[in-house]
Amino acid sequence: MLLAASTGEDLLRAVLQGAPPGSVYALIALGFVLTYKTSGVFNLAFGAQAYVSAAMYFQARNEWEWQVVPALILAVFILAPLIGLVLERLIFRHLSNSSAVAKLVIAIGLTVALPSLFELVTGFSAVAGRTPTGIIPGGSSVFYDPFGIYPLSRDELAQMAVALFGMAALGALFRFSSLGLALRAVVESPRMTELSGINADRVSAFAWALSSLFAGMAGVLIAPRFNTLMAPDFFHLVIVAIAAAAIGRLASLPRALLGGLGLGIFIALFNTFLPRWTADHGWLRPFQENLTPSMPFVILFGVLVCWPAIRREHRVVDPLSGVDPPPPGLAALTRNRRLTLITRVFSVSLLCVIGVTVLLRADVRWLFLVTQAVILAIIYLSITVVTGFAGQISLCQGAFAAVGAFTVFQLADRYDLSVLAAALVGAALAAVVGAVLSLPVLRLGGVWLAIATLAFAFFFDAVMVKFSWIGGGGTSLFQGTRVPRPTIGPWDFADDRLFLVLAVVAFTVVSFLVIQLREGTTGRMLHALRGSEMAAESIGISPVRARVTAFAVSAAIAGFGGALLAIHQENVNYQNNFSPTAALFWLVLVVSLSARTIEGAAYSGAAFSLFDSLVLRGEVFRWIFRGWVPGILPISPKWRFVLFGLASIQFSRHPEGLVEYGKRRATRRFNERFDRRERDRASQETSP
Amino acid sequence: MNVLLDAVGITKSFSGIRALDDVTLRVVEGERVGLIGPNGAGKTTLFNCILGTLRPDSGSVILNGVDLGSLPVHRRARMGMGRTFQRIELFSDTSVAEHLLIAERVRQGNGALWKDLLGRGRPTSDEIRRCAEVLDLLGLTDLAEEPIETLSLGQGRLVEVGRALVTGPRLLLLDEPSSGLDRAETDALAATLAEIQREKGFAVLLVEHDVELVAAFTDRTYVLDFGRLIANGPTKEMMADADVRRAYLGDLEVGR
Ligand SMILES: Nc1ncnc2c1ncn2[C@@H]1O[C@H](COP(=O)(O)OP(=O)(O)O)[C@@H](O)[C@H]1O
Ligand SMILES: [Mg+2]
Numbered sequence: 003m004l005l006a007a008s009t010g011e012d013l014l015r016a017v018l019q020g021a022p023p024g025s026v027y028a029l030i031a032l033g034f035v036l037t038y039k040t041s042g043v044f045n046l047a048f049g050a051q052a053y054v055s056a057a058m059y060f061q062a063r064n065e066w067e068w069q070v071v072p073a074l075i076l077a078v079f080i081l082a083p084l085i086g087l088v089l090e091r092l093i094f095r096h097l098s099n100s101s102a103v104a105k106l107v108i109a110i111g112l113t114v115a116l117p118s119l120f121e122l123v124t125g126f127s128a129v130a131g132r133t134p135t136g137i138i139p140g141g142s143s144v145f146y147d148p149f150g151i152y153p154l155s156r157d158e159l160a161q162m163a164v165a166l167f168g169m170a171a172l173g174a175l176f177r178f179s180s181l182g183l184a185l186r187a188v189v190e191s192p193r194m195t196e197l198s199g200i201n202a203d204r205v206s207a208f209a210w211a212l213s214s215l216f217a218g219m220a221g222v223l224i225a226p227r228f229n230t231l232m233a234p235d236f237f238h239l240v241i242v243a244i245a246a247a248a249i250g251r252l253a254s255l256p257r258a259l260l261g262g263l264g265l266g267i268f269i270a271l272f273n274t275f276l277p278r279w280t281a282d283h284g285w286l287r288p289f290q291e292n293l294t295p296s297m298p299f300v301i302l303f304g305v306l307v308c309w310p311a312i313r314r315e316h317r318v319v320d321p322l323s324g325v326d327p328p329p330p331g332l333a334a335l336t337r338n339r340r341l342t343l344i345t346r347v348f349s350v351s352l353l354c355v356i357g358v359t360v361l362l363r364a365d366v367r368w369l370f371l372v373t374q375a376v377i378l379a380i381i382y383l384s385i386t387v388v389t390g391f392a393g394q395i396s397l398c399q400g401a402f403a404a405v406g407a408f409t410v411f412q413l414a415d416r417y418d419l420s421v422l423a424a425a426l427v428g429a430a431l432a433a434v435v436g437a438v439l440s441l442p443v444l445r446l447g448g449v450w451l452a453i454a455t456l457a458f459a460f461f462f463d464a465v466m467v468k469f470s471w472i473g474g475g476g477t478s479l480f481q482g483t484r485v486p487r488p489t490i491g492p493w494d495f496a497d498d499r500l501f502l503v504l505a506v507v508a509f510t511v512v513s514f515l516v517i518q519l520r521e522g523t524t525g526r527m528l529h530a531l532r533g534s535e536m537a538a539e540s541i542g543i544s545p546v547r548a549r550v551t552a553f554a555v556s557a558a559i560a561g562f563g564g565a566l567l568a569i570h571q572e573n574v575n576y577q578n579n580f581s582p583t584a585a586l587f588w589l590v591l592v593v594s595l596s597a598r599t600i601e602g603a604a605y606s607g608a609a610f611s612l613f614d615s616l617v618l619r620g621e622v623f624r625w626i627f628r629g630w631v632p633g634i635l636p637i638s639p640k641w642r643f644v645l646f647g648l649a650s651i652q653f654s655r656h657p658e659g660l661v662e663y664g665k666r667r668a669t670r671r672f673n674e675r676f677d678r679r680e681r682d683r684a685s686q687e688t689s690p
Numbered sequence: 691m692n693v694l695l696d697a698v699g700i701t702k703s704f705s706g707i708r709a710l711d712d713v714t715l716r717v718v719e720g721e722r723v724g725l726i727g728p729n730g731a732g733k734t735t736l737f738n739c740i741l742g743t744l745r746p747d748s749g750s751v752i753l754n755g756v757d758l759g760s761l762p763v764h765r766r767a768r769m770g771m772g773r774t775f776q777r778i779e780l781f782s783d784t785s786v787a788e789h790l791l792i793a794e795r796v797r798q799g800n801g802a803l804w805k806d807l808l809g810r811g812r813p814t815s816d817e818i819r820r821c822a823e824v825l826d827l828l829g830l831t832d833l834a835e836e837p838i839e840t841l842s843l844g845q846g847r848l849v850e851v852g853r854a855l856v857t858g859p860r861l862l863l864l865d866e867p868s869s870g871l872d873r874a875e876t877d878a879l880a881a882t883l884a885e886i887q888r889e890k891g892f893a894v895l896l897v898e899h900d901v902e903l904v905a906a907f908t909d910r911t912y913v914l915d916f917g918r919l920i921a922n923g924p925t926k927e928m929m930a931d932a933d934v935r936r937a938y939l940g941d942l943e944v945g946r
Contacts, residue, residue, distance in 0.1 A: 522811020523801030533781030539763040541793040
């Protein structure tokens with residue numbers, strides 16, 4: 003009897019504990035469904051928008067010492083919808099014909115760009131230990147305990163009250179205002195609205211403003227739960243909201259709402275009961291300790307992989323319905339032989355000059371940066387394979403790279419294995435992880451695949467890294483994850499110059515393999531699948547096999563590059579190098595520059611590592627103009643995130659990337675001029 | 691005579707709309723069979739069910755005595771079924787020859803990853819020769835190196851046919867090969883198809899809107915209307931049948 007009573011109490015406690023965050027998740031989930039249904043955008047950037055509103059509120063309250071109401075009005079009712087409107091007007095409105103994946107890439111770019119942009123504009127910066135305050139005085143110190151089971155703080159009550167109010171307002175809007183009615187019609191049946199002449203532009207703008215307001219509200223409400231205001235925490239928020247929205251297949255508002263609430267309560271239940279089980283089963287304890295903070299990702303991954311409704315099913319589209327348009331075809335281009343030769347010779351000589359200069363003249367810092375650029379370029383080749391060749395957006399390349407890096411650390415630390423051999427083992431392990439992960443994930447396809455890999459990346463980050471047999475556990479806190487440099491015969495790669503040579507050799511070898519892959523059967527199969535999956539299958543190509551291969555190869559490359567990065571820095575430096583948000587930026591960078599070519603990967607490596615020093619700090623001007631640097635420089639390294647994040651916007655029009663686009667355009671111009679000259683010459687010869 | 695394909699009692703609904711209702715169809719080795727019916731009758735859906743792109747709600751597809759069950763599309767393709775598409779499906783950013791070369795490589799079934807990485811994955815001279823033969827058959831030799839984006843619709847159709855032919859099909863399913871082509875192009879395509887079919891001896895299941903093409907090319911025809919088979923028999927008789935004319939020509943009048 004006693005047991006039953008206490009279990010009932012626990013259940014009620016979990017419900018009370020889970021309902022407040024659950025209602026905040028529900029708010030964002032509603033916004034998610036609204037924007038997805040009205041504009042087809044899977045807006046990951048809601049996390050960033052929630053952060054911006056929370057930070058604005060914090061800034062106004064704590065720095066400018068405003069009252070609650072004006073601060074709230076500024077952060078939630080002005081700034082948040084304004085951002086939504088600007089995004090809709092300037093970006094997403096013009097993308098109604100782009101594929102869902104292209105829109106997702108842009109949303110990821112915005113996720114990277116928005117927080118930095120906000121911080122640059124307002125000068126806001128997170129202060130460790132200054133906990134954000136809620137919207138009610140004494141929010142985290144005054145408690146109410148209606149049932150004598152779980153004391154609800156004022157903040158928690160406010161979260162529920164505001165969320166409830168928001169939903170009620172949305173309901174009223176749907177019922178009583180004409181714009182709301184139109185919005186609801188669009189959400190429930192986009193095809194109907196095309197036929198019935200609702201002004202889709204206005205509806206979409208309205209949906210963006212409204213859902214951004216919800217996101218901003220959610221950000222301000224949830225902020226007191228975090229010790230310090232930092233953008234990645236808000237990204238977690240959006241992950242749960244996605245899981246909630248996924249439960250309703252992104253199509254149903256009530257289900258998204260229930261999903262959000264349910265997930266909040268589920269997480270609380272889990273946190274209540276898992277410790278009990280683990281008390282009885284000691285071996286479960288490490289899981290429990292690590293799983294609790296990462297529940298959102300486990301849930302999202304679980305929902306995506308197990309929820310049958312989400313599986314890839316739209317492969318055969320109704321001929322009468324609107325379909326995802328095919329990706330824009332690249333203009334056919336035959337390159338002039340002489341031009342190819344000239345550019346090859348030129349770029350090889352330029353590379354040699356740079357290489358020799360770096361080897362002879364560079365100081366320790368520049369050697370470090372250039373080597374890092376080369377190694378990152380290797381990692382980026384993994385994105386070339388999975389995104390450029392196979393056309394899949396993978397957001398867990400950081401986890402694959404970390405597998406390689408940790409393998410080197412573990413094997414060198416425990417068994418004193420040569421680090422280069424360990425790097426190869428790491429690559430193989432990463433390949434296995436990639437292949438195993440790809441099997442459930444590939445069934446999803448498109449946007450969902452990207453989200454599932456994102457969930458995996460965060461799961462790896464929150465759970466796996468904490469295990470001592472991966473991340474070193476407690477010992478790594480004291481000793482770091484040290485990795486030695488290798489020696490081969492007479493060469494000791496502790497020498498930075500020699501190590502740079504090693505990195506360049508490794509990049510060359512991996513590039514060579516990637517080119518072989520592209521020209522070989524696998525690459526051509528992937529190319530066919532990207533062109534038309536239906537047609538590729540109809541000639542006997544197995545999409546699953548080709549894509550699993552691509553994932554495994556890509557993971558191996560990332561693992562190898564990650565291992566090299568650890569060897570170079572003589573430390574894994576997981577947080578700096580491989581965290582999921584770092585990997586988001588990788589994708590944005592490579593996709594904006596060029597995900598299809600080796601050069602693209604090389605440029606991206608350089609951009610990641612050198613852009614800050616060369617451009618933002620103005621070193622390149624200093625060299626060229628002998629010490630003169632433009633007055634506005636140096637500027638904050640955060641501009642890197644802003645610039646490349648925003649650059650991803652062009653992905654929808656030029657999926658081949660800026661580098662490749664520029665090259666093609668230049669070639670076309672050259673060809674035209676060349677042809678004209680030939681024609682002129684021909685006409686001159688015939689005229690006399 | 692050897693039965694090649696047996697589709698038995700195929701039924702398929704899309705959210706309440708019955709696109710196919712208990713359709714049974716048989717193709718014999720080397721036979722040329724037509725499948726006609728007005729727009730939206732379910733012809734493409736039937737193709738998709740036979741090829742595994744769609745899973746029928748009930749009914750089974752038997753190829754050469756083997757029940758295909760829930761085999762995926764690519765396995766069915768390797769068992770000897772090739773197809774073309776109503777809305778043309780080509781691999782963008784690729785040359786004509788490459789379309790056939792990749793099909794040839796898949797047919798041989800040797801695409802191991804290690805071969806790619808060792809640089810042995812490029813087309814062999816043998817493959818190039820075989821593909822050149824098919825290109826020659828279709829009269830596409832001059833276009834071999836052209837990027838697919840520069841082709842006309844008619845040429846694109848031929849590339850689709852060539853790509854399917856390279857896989858060595860015993861049954862070729864053609865989905866409205868004449869759509870988007872003018873009269874002359876259609877006649878040329880029909881002549882080419884007939885010649886190749888005679889030479890190679892595979893069976894053809896032809897979905898077509900163009901009555902002349904069906905009459906000229908097929909021996910036997912099935913007529914589909916609103917997802918139900920309303921008639922089947924020798925093509926000549928079908929063309930004369932009053933019910934068929936009502937279902938079919940009625941649609942044509944609306945269409946024109
Ligand atoms: N994937 C699909 N989803 C929903 N309805 C479909 C789908 N494919 C076909 N249909 C419907 O099935 C019917 C038959 O279509 P289809 O097979 O394309 O006809 P046909 O090829 O004879 O013109 C049409 O009403 C069409 O709208
Ligand atoms: Mg059709």
